[in-house]
Each structure stands twice: as structure tokens, then as C-alpha cells.
Amino acid sequence: MKTNQGVLEGGKTPLLMLLLTLALVLGPIGTTIWYSFRTGLPGFPSPYTLKNYVGALSSPDTYRIFLNTLGLGVGTMITVLCFGLPLALLLGRTDLPAKNFWLTVLSVEILIPGFLKAFSWILLLNPRTGIINVAIMGLLGLEKVPINIYSLPAISFIQGLSLTPPAVFMIVSAFRGMDVSLEESARVHGMGYSTITRKITLPLMMPALVAALLYYFVTAIETFEIPAILGLPSRIFVITTLIYDQTNPDAGLPNFGKASSMGILLTLLSSVGLYFYFRTLKKANQYAVITGKGYRRKEIALGKWKWAGIGFMLFYLVPALILPFLTLIWASLFRYLQAPSLKVLHLASLDAYTKIIDAAGPAVLKNTGLLMVITATVVMTLSALISWVVVRSRFKWKKLLDSAAFLPHAVPSVVFALALAVFALTFRLPIYGTIFILMFGNAIKSLGWGTRSLNSTMIQIHRDLEEAGQVHGMSRLQVLRKVILPLIGPSLLNGWMWIALLALREVTMALMLYSTRNVVISTQIWSLWRADTAQAAALGVVLVVVIAIVWFVARGILERRIAMQS
Amino acid sequence: MIRITGLTKTYQTGQGTVKAVREISLDIKTGEFCILLGPSGCGKTTTLRCVAGLERPDLGEIVIEDTVVNSHQPQIYVAPEDRGLGMIFQSYAIWPHLNVFQNIALPLQHGKRKLSRAEVRDRVHEALDLVRLRGMETRRATELSGGQQQRVALARAFACKPKVLLMDEPLSNLDAKLREEMRFEIKQITSGKGITALYVTHDQSEALVMADVVAVMHGGVILQRGSPADLYRNPENLEVAQFLGDMNFIQGRKVDGGLRGPHQVETPLGILTSASAREVSRGNAVVLGIRPEDVRLYREKPQADNALFTSIVHRQFLGNATVYELECNGVRVFARATIYPTPVDSNMDGIFAVFDPSCLQLFRSAESQK
Numbered sequence: 025m026k027t028n029q030g031v032l033e034g035g036k037t038p039l040l041m042l043l044l045t046l047a048l049v050l051g052p053i054g055t056t057i058w059y060s061f062r063t064g065l066p067g068f069p070s071p072y073t074l075k076n077y078v079g080a081l082s083s084p085d086t087y088r089i090f091l092n093t094l095g096l097g098v099g100t101m102i103t104v105l106c107f108g109l110p111l112a113l114l115l116g117r118t119d120l121p122a123k124n125f126w127l128t129v130l131s132v133e134i135l136i137p138g139f140l141k142a143f144s145w146i147l148l149l150n151p152r153t154g155i156i157n158v159a160i161m162g163l164l165g166l167e168k169v170p171i172n173i174y175s176l177p178a179i180s181f182i183q184g185l186s187l188t189p190p191a192v193f194m195i196v197s198a199f200r201g202m203d204v205s206l207e208e209s210a211r212v213h214g215m216g217y218s219t220i221t222r223k224i225t226l227p228l229m230m231p232a233l234v235a236a237l238l239y240y241f242v243t244a245i246e247t248f249e250i251p252a253i254l255g256l257p258s259r260i261f262v263i264t265t266l267i268y269d270q271t272n273p274d275a276g277l278p279n280f281g282k283a284s285s286m287g288i289l290l291t292l293l294s295s296v297g298l299y300f301y302f303r304t305l306k307k308a309n310q311y312a313v314i315t316g317k318g319y320r321r322k323e324i325a326l327g328k329w330k331w332a333g334i335g336f337m338l339f340y341l342v343p344a345l346i347l348p349f350l351t352l353i354w355a356s357l358f359r360y361l362q363a364p365s366l367k368v369l370h371l372a373s374l375d376a377y378t379k380i381i382d383a384a385g386p387a388v389l390k391n392t393g394l395l396m397v398i399t400a401t402v403v404m405t406l407s408a409l410i411s412w413v414v415v416r417s418r419f420k421w422k423k424l425l426d427s428a429a430f431l432p433h434a435v436p437s438v439v440f441a442l443a444l445a446v447f448a449l450t451f452r453l454p455i456y457g458t459i460f461i462l463m464f465g466n467a468i469k470s471l472g473w474g475t476r477s478l479n480s481t482m483i484q485i486h487r488d489l490e491e492a493g494q495v496h497g498m499s500r501l502q503v504l505r506k507v508i509l510p511l512i513g514p515s516l517l518n519g520w521m522w523i524a525l526l527a528l529r530e531v532t533m534a535l536m537l538y539s540t541r542n543v544v545i546s547t548q549i550w551s552l553w554r555a556d557t558a559q560a561a562a563l564g565v566v567l568v569v570v571i572a573i574v575w576f577v578a579r580g581i582l583e584r585r586i587a588m589q590s
Numbered sequence: 591m592i593r594i595t596g597l598t599k600t601y602q603t604g605q606g607t608v609k610a611v612r613e614i615s616l617d618i619k620t621g622e623f624c625i626l627l628g629p630s631g632c633g634k635t636t637t638l639r640c641v642a643g644l645e646r647p648d649l650g651e652i653v654i655e656d657t658v659v660n661s662h663q664p665q666i667y668v669a670p671e672d673r674g675l676g677m678i679f680q681s682y683a684i685w686p687h688l689n690v691f692q693n694i695a696l697p698l699q700h701g702k703r704k705l706s707r708a709e710v711r712d713r714v715h716e717a718l719d720l721v722r723l724r725g726m727e728t729r730r731a732t733e734l735s736g737g738q739q740q741r742v743a744l745a746r747a748f749a750c751k752p753k754v755l756l757m758d759e760p761l762s763n764l765d766a767k768l769r770e771e772m773r774f775e776i777k778q779i780t781s782g783k784g785i786t787a788l789y790v791t792h793d794q795s796e797a798l799v800m801a802d803v804v805a806v807m808h809g810g811v812i813l814q815r816g817s818p819a820d821l822y823r824n825p826e827n828l829e830v831a832q833f834l835g836d837m838n839f840i841q842g843r844k845v846d847g848g849l850r851g852p853h854q855v856e857t858p859l860g861i862l863t864s865a866s867a868r869e870v871s872r873g874n875a876v877v878l879g880i881r882p883e884d885v886r887l888y889r890e891k892p893q894a895d896n897a898l899f900t901s902i903v904h905r906q907f908l909g910n911a912t913v914y915e916l917e918c919n920g921v922r923v924f925a926r927a928t929i930y931p932t933p934v935d936s937n938m939d940g941i942f943a944v945f946d947p948s949c950l951q952l953f954r955s956a957e958s959q960k
Contacts, residue, residue, distance in 0.1 A: 488683035494670040495642050495677040496750050497701030506700055510687045
């Protein structure tokens with residue numbers, strides 16, 4: 025007689041998974057909190073002290089940096105609102121032509137690393153040779169540079185542009201979740217379009233919109249790459265770049281204690297933001313309804329305004345995607361950057377592309393490949409197990425398991441990388457400085473995304489589908505192989521691909537944990553940038569093209585498979 | 591054959607411990623169609639899932655076809671796949687990634703049964719013939735209508751040739767007309783094949799039409815078990831009476847009569863006589879019950895026990911019958927008259943009603959049961 029105790033009721037497997045997740049997540053973070061009360065290098069004895077916090081809180085520098093950070097958050101949020109809301113309205117509520125195309129372009133844009141866009145913007149707008157700056161100065165006969173890229177408003181704007189696509193997806197899905205009958209009943213009872221928009225649609229949308237803005241405020245104060253590239257040259261610090269500066273100083277020893285205390289403060293700051301985000305989200309979800317299948321929301325017909333709609337799409341895509349990408353291509357063609365004109369075309373060469381394998385280096389390619397494949401595989405396997413326990417089992421602590429898996433998502437990448445470094449140094453783990461610590465960091469950070477996306481897939485697979493197999497004589501393993509895997513397969517693959525590509529574009533943790541042994545493509549481009557701009561640009565162009573092709577092909581195949589099932 | 595003895599199942603929820611099923615026992619003979627009937631949350635689905643092996647009971651024994659599949663002492667638990675069952679789920683549980691043929695064939699190919707390719711094909715075709723879906727083999731499951739999905743689920747269960755078929759509200763997602771068709775079809779196929787069926791529903795008309803045996807459940811216990819006619823004519827207590835069909839209830843107190851009737855009951859309508867054989871001693875609070883179709887109506891005062899003059903408050907014409915709402919001394923009673931010509935004229939505002947003592951049920955009232 026065999027028993028299935030432990031499958032539905034709990035037992036050892038879910039408990040082990042809970043302990044493993046908690047250890048993976050809380051180990052590094054706990055060590056960082058502990059370390060923020062110490063000085064000196066991790067792994068060496070040192071006294072406990074409040075010096076780090078006292079020093080931070082009593083220094084006027086700290087307050088300036090906090091103000092910078094808040095300014096960056098607010099500026100980014102405003103940019104996201106100005107572009108994101110109209111884009112979401114166009115894509116979510118109107119009959120804009122080629123909507124799927126635009127949505128795919130936006131999803132590719134999420135995958136294009138922010139640091140590449142920042143590099144391009146430097147080429148366009150730097151004070152001395154920036155292509156646009158020089159052109160404007162020539163055109164208007166100005167003495168001074170009109171636009172300074174190394175400034176907080178510029179950083180906020182560029183960061184806002186690159187955070188707009190995920191915000192659009194968030195707001196569009198909120199639009200789709202809204203009950204269409206709420207608006208229809210208003211129409212039936214005699215209200216016009218504009219009244220409905222003002223009195224019904226917008227008030228209903230407000231919580232979802234505010235939630236999205238709060239979320240991207242938090243994301244903005246947590247990001248590192250754009251403020252690092254555009255802020256550090258003129259020594260405009262935000263908290264994330266300060267942490268990087270403390271652990272990778274130009275001169276002297278790294279100050280892990282101070283970095284840890286700043287990391288804890290940043291995490292607290294973003295936790296406050298996330299708290300309000302979840303509070304607003306709860307309200308937004310009260311308005312959302314699950315509608316039956318086969319219903320279509322009525323779209324607003326744009327009519328002759330559709331050209332204005334397409335115009336706005338381009339108004340966003342030109343500065344956010346097209347111009348930076350063209351600049352990158354242009355830069356990759358010249359040994360020394362030239363202002364764009366036909367006259368310099370004879371200087372163009374494809375040298376940078378022919379040398380690309382050497383420039384990247386076999387070790388870097390191997391590291392990158394390993395990082396993508398292992399991270400994605402580990403995350404999807406762990407996520408599938410965790411989601412199964414969370415959605416299906418009656419494990420007593422499944423809520424805790426779910427939150428534990430989501431927690432790293434709430435910790436800024438910079439802080440998490442710092443935590444991993446301190447953790448590895450304190451316990452003298454041999455993974456420090458290797459590619460494994462990067463896998464570790466990427467995997468734990470992505471666990472929140474992986475479990476959330478699989479949770480929603482698993483919920484859609486009715487428990488009856490498994491039980492029908494069992495009752496008619498199939499064992500658990502056969503049910504898993506023949507029923508569950510084919511059903512969640514497309515989502516698993518989709519998630520695997522997404523996480524692999526996110527690991528490819530990730531640069532923050534890779535820089536924080538950088539050593540000569542764990543260079544990946546993103547950090548290679550970063551360090552090539554100063555030495556050989558053309559080569560870095562060429563590598564960047566190839567990276568973008570590879571990401572776009574992989575994503576388009578994968579979406580094409582997977583979407584057909586998903587469509588077949590629903 | 592299914593034998594359930596002393597089955598108990600509790601759940602741990604956020605609010606604490608819920609006793610879903612309390613020591614129930616039930617015997618279902620081979621070939622019998624048994625329906626567990628009760629409101630939602632009464633424990634009927636939990637009982638069914640325990641029989642399927644999808645839940646493990648805390649206590650009790652379950653025997654399917656002479657095999658003990660669950661027992662507490664000694665510890666026995668047979669996994670669902672080893673119980674040789676067929677089951678139909680409320681959601682149909684049609685696998686969306688497979689077509690009709692594959693849905694039926696999958697358990698035969700990959701289950702404990704492991705049949706040869708030819709056998710699988712024959713079984714699937716036979717099952718599809720049975721549910722009249724031949725020719726739909728290559729249709730995707732998701733392209734089917736609700737009724738067709740239901741038939742595929744049925745075919746999948748029958749293709750496994752189970753001795754015991756379990757059904758969990760299989761018709762509740764269908765529209766009314768299809769539901770009546772399927773009732774008939776399910777009953778016909780199971781009795782034709784001599785399958786023992788355990789069927790869970792909250793729909794009393796389903797229970798009355800389909801079942802050989804109905805077990806009415808409430809609060810985790812079986813209140814009464816019997817043939818549909820038996821349950822309808824002689825409900826043992828108020829809950830069963832309330833749950834099966836319509837009934838008028840009149841509060842009262844027994845004032846005279848033998849322990850096992852006939853009972854004289856004092857009510858707002860005067861002293862009424864009930865011929866019920868239930869044991870009630872004098873002075874106890876009781877509830878009298880009569881079904882609307884048992885209330886007889888007369889123009890002239892008849893020579894009968896329990897005859898009253900009532901005023902007609904409301905009438906509802908149903909085509910094959912008329913339902914009258916009658917009132918007497920503040921008590922409202924429904925009467926259903928199917929006789930033609932009806933004794934009531936459209937201009938009448940009062941009529942004599944007779945509660946025949948043999949039709950007047952007697953229950954201990956809720957307070958005196960304690």
C-alpha cells in the first residue's frame with residue numbers, strides 16, 4: 025500500500041523547500057543587516073558599532089544624496105506618466121493599427137539594457153562632442169551647450185523613457201481587468217463618452233494608475249546603471265551609486281560597513297514605497313473583475329485620429345529606442361566618433377564587427393552562456409516546485425513560502441549584490457568572484473518573477489484535470505508527464521527564455537560582484553566603453569539584435585502553442 | 591458495491607477545524623444508483639472524494655468491490671489510480687491540450703490498465719458510440735460545447751470499464767433542457783451496464799428522477815436514506831422534509847392522542863388530527879407538515895376531519911395546475927389543485943380546505959429535538 029500523505033497535506037518536501045528558500049533569501053540579507061553595525065572588511069574580526077548609521081545620518085552629504093534619490097524617483101515617475109498613460113490608453117482602449125506589433129516592440133525594449141541607451145545618449149548629448157549638442161550649437165550659433173546630459177533631470181528623463189514599456193504593460197492589463205459593463209450601464213443610462221471617461225473610467229482606473237506610478241518610483245530609486253553612467257562623471261550621487269562607490273572605490277579600501285548601512289536605508293525607503301504600492305493595488309483589485317471568456321471590450325474608434333496615435337507611438341519610440349539604437353550603430357562604424365553626415369561615410373568600417381569574437385573573448389561568452397542557461401533553469405525549476413506547493417497543496421506555511429520567494433524582488437539589486445558579497449566574504453565561501461555568485465544572485469532575484477508568473481498559470485489549471493487522470497488509473501508521475509507538463513510547458517519555456525534574456529542584460533549585480541574571472545558580456549561592454557567606443561558599440565548592437573531575434577522567434581512559436589490550448 | 595463505515599474527515603482552515611463529515615455509514619449494492627443529496631457544505635463532495643481516494647479520511651473504513659481501500663486500523667490507503675474507478679467532475683476536467691480521442695485514450699494508454707493500441711481504439715470507439723459522439727475523435731476538446739464536453743467526460747469514464755462510477759454534480763453547468771436529457775442518458779447507460787454509481791448533487795429533482803437510493807446529508811451527517819418515493823412520502827425529520835419538495839408547516843402542541851398516534855395537535859387553525867406513527871408524548875411542541883398537492887379543496891363543507899374554511903389570498907396559474915395561497919387565522923397555506931374542472935371559480939374568495947390526517951406529517955419541532 026502506498027500513501028500520498030505529504031502531497032496534499034504538507035509533509036517534508038514543502039517544508040524543505042520553505043527552509044531552503046528562507047535560507048537563500050534571508051542569509052545574505054541578514055548578514056548585511058548584521059554587517060551594517062560593523063566596520064572593516066568582512067571575514068575579519070571587528071567591534072560592533074553604530075558608527076555607520078551615525079556617520080550617515082549626521083553628514084549633510086547623505087541628505088543631499090537622499091534628495092537626489094527622491095528627485096530621481098519623482099522625475100522618472102513624471103516621465104513614465106507622461107509617456108506611459110497615453111501609450112496605455114492607445115494600446116489598451118483604442119483600435120490603433122498594428123497593436124500587436126507595437127506591443128512586441130515594447131516588450132523587446134524592456135530587454136534592451138538601459139546602460140546601452142545611456143551610452144548612446146552620451147554620444148548624442150555630451151557637453152563637448154555630443155552629436156545633437158554640436159548640431160544645435162552650430163544651427164543657433166550658441167556659445168554654451170544647450171543640454172547637459174550629466175544632470176539629474178536628464179538622468180530622470182532617460183530612466184523614465186526606459187521604464188515606460190513595463191509600466192505600459194502594467195496599466196494595459198489593469199484596463200483589461202476592468203468590468204466593461206460598468207461603462208456600458210453608464211451609456212445605457214444616458215451618459216456621453218466624455219462624461220463616462222471623467223466620471224467612471226478615470227476614477228476606476230485611478231488606483232491602478234497610482235499603483236503603477238508608485239511601483240516605478242520604487243524601481244527608479246533602486247536602479248543603478250543609468251544614474252551610474254550619467255551621474256558619476258559629474259559626481260551626482262544617488263544611494264545606489266554611492267553604495268557602488270563605497271564597495272568599488274577609485275582609491276583606498278572598500279567600506280562595506282558604510283555601504284551596508286546605506287543599503288539598509290535604501291531598502292527601508294523602497295519598502296515604504298512598496299507598502300503604499302500594495303495598499304493601492306489592493307484597492308485597484310477591488311475594482312477588477314474576472315470576466316467570462318469570449319468577451320471583447322469595445323474599443324474606441326480612432327478614425328482619422330489614428331495617424332495622431334501612430335505619431336505618438338513614434339514620438340515615444342524615437343527618443344526611447346530608435347535614436348539610441350541608430351547612434352549605437354553609427355558609433356560602431358567609426359574608430360573615432362564622427363558627426364553624422366554623408367561626407368564621413370568613407371571613414372566607416374566594419375572592423376569592430378569582424379573583431380567581435382576576440383573583443384568579447386571566449387571566456388566571457390562561456391560565462392555569459394552558463395549564466396543564462398543555469399540561472400533560467402534553476403529559477404524555473406524552483407519556481408515550478410514552489411508554485412505547485414503554493415497553489416495546490418494544503419501546506420500550512422504556503423503563504424510564508426510565497427512571500428519568501430517574492431521578498432528578493434523587493435530588495436534593490438545593488439543591495440542584494442552587496443549582501444551576497446558580504447555573505448560570501450564573511451563565511452569565506454569559494455563562490456566569491458566566480459560566475460556562480462552571479463548565478464546565485466540572478467536566480468534569487470528572479471525567483472519572485474518566476475513564482476508569480478507560474479502561480480497564475482497553475483491557478484488556471486483546474487485541480488480536476490489532475491484528479492481526472494488519477495481516478496482513471498494514472499499515477500502521479502504519469503499525470504505530471506502527460507497532463508501537467510504539457511499544460512504548463514509553454515509558460516515554463518516562456519519564463520525560461522525571459523529569465524535567460526534578463527540575465528544576459530543584467531549589469532548591476534555583475535558590476536558589484538565583478539572580478540576578472542566572472543566577466544560577462546554586459547560587464548565587458550561596460551569596461552570596453554572607455555577604451556574602445558566603437559568596439560563596445562558593436563558588441564552592444566549585436567547584443568540587441570540577438571535579444572530581439574530570440575524574443576521574436578520564441579514569442580512566435582510559444583504564442584501559437586498557447587493559442588492552441590485556450 | 592461500496593460500503594462506507596464510520597467515515598470522518600476534518601479540515602484545518604484559517605478559522606480552525608471544520609468537521610466536514612462525521613461518522614457516516616452507507617451501503618450501496620452492486621448496480622445501485624445512489625445519490626448524495628444536500629445543500630453546499632454538507633459534506634457530500636468530501637464523502638465522494640474520500641471514496642475516490644482524493645482525500646484521506648481521518649477515521650472509518652471504505653470498501654469497494656470487496657477490497658478495503660481505506661481503513662484506520664490497520665492503516666490502509668489505496669491510491670486513487672489503484673481503485674479502478676470512473677469519475678465525472680463538475681468542471682468535466684477535459685484536458686485542453688488533447689483532442690476528443692486522446693482525452694478518452696490517455697488513461698487507457700498510460701494508466702494502470704495499459705492496453706494495446708487496437709484495444710485502446712476499440713474501447714474509445716465503443717465509448718464514443720455510447721455517448722453518440724462518433725466522428726468527433728479529432729475535435730479539440732476546447733472546441734466542444736458544454737454538453738459535448740460532458741459526454742466526453744462520460745465516455746472517458748466508461749472507457750475505463752469501471753465497476754464503480756463517481757459523479758460530482760456533473761450536470762450543474764448545463765442548461766435546463768440539456769440537463770434533463772443527460773439525466774436520462776446517464777441513468778440509462780449506468781443501469782444498462784450494471785455499474786454501481788455514487789452521485790453527488792444539491793438538485794432535488796435530479797435525485798428524485800435518477801436515484802435508486804437517496805441519502806440526504808446535512809452538516810456532515812446522513813439524515814435519511816431510502817428510495818426517492820419513500821423519502822418524499824415519509825421524511826423522517828424537518829430538514830429532510832424542507833429539502834425535498836414543497837411542504838406547508840404549521841406549528842403546534844400535541845394535546846391528546848396515543849403515543850404513536852393518532853395525535854391531536856393544537857394549532858392556530860384549531861385542533862388538527864395527524865395519523866403519523868411517530869412517537870410523541872403529550873405536551874410536546876410539534877410541527878405539522880402537508881404537501882400542497884395533498885390539500886383537498888371543496889366548495890361545500892365536507893364531512894371530514896381537519897376541514898377548515900380559508901380565504902384565497904393569491905392564485906397562480908401554472909398550466910397543468912393552479913397553486914392557491916390560502917389563509918386562515920393568520921396561517922398561510924399553499925394548495926396545489928390539478929383536478930379538472932377545478933372546484934374554485936375565479937370570483938370565489940373563500941373555500942374549504944381539508945388536511946387529510948393520513949397526509950398530515952408530524953415532526954418534533956426543532957426546540958424539542960434537543
